[in-house]
Amino acid sequence: MYIKLFLRLTLAIGFLSAIADRFGMWSQEKSAWGNWDNFLEYTQLLNPWFPDAVINPIAIAVTIAELLLAIFLIIGFKTTFVAKLSGVILLTFALAMTISTGIKAPLDYSVFTAAAAAFGLSLIKEKFFEIDTLIHTEKQ
Numbered sequence: 001m002y003i004k005l006f007l008r009l010t011l012a013i014g015f016l017s018a019i020a021d022r023f024g025m026w027s028q029e030k031s032a033w034g035n036w037d038n039f040l041e042y043t044q045l046l047n048p049w050f051p052d053a054v055i056n057p058i059a060i061a062v063t064i065a066e067l068l069l070a071i072f073l074i075i076g077f078k079t080t081f082v083a084k085l086s087g088v089i090l091l092t093f094a095l096a097m098t099i100s101t102g103i104k105a106p107l108d109y110s111v112f113t114a115a116a117a118a119f120g121l122s123l124i125k126e127k128f129f130e131i132d133t134l135i136h137t138e139k140q
Contacts, residue, residue: 001128004079007121011086012073014114015066022063046096065089076130080122087118 021031022039033039036059043059044050050058069089072082094111106112127133 001126004121004124004126004128007117007124008073008076008079008083011083011114011118011121012070015070015073015086019063019066019070022059046093046100048100062089076127076132079127079130079132080125083118083122087115087122090115090118 020026022033022036024035028034033042040055040059044052044055047055047058069082069086072078073086090111094106094115097106097111
């Protein structure tokens, strides 16, 4: 049960850390992007087939998705579905990184590992400190 909570929290914190980075909340020495403009450049690098006009909307959508996934993972809302969706997003990101920049970056940043952790989380059926437990109890 503690493993499930650990997986939920670490995945959520990973999403929140990435969001904080793109808004300059980490120091420049510890930052991957450091600001929104650098994040947009990286988004363009990973999505070269999209026109420049849609890069900002894609970056906004991904940021909102990561924020919602993080919140839902923390509170344990629809954990199985959210974990699968997190795995899909992380795997998509890892594959885009691999295609655009090579295999080293997604391996160094453990993006494949995070995707695997998310998919693994989706397989744990026991509920532990999850709002889903309260929702399920109210329906009975």
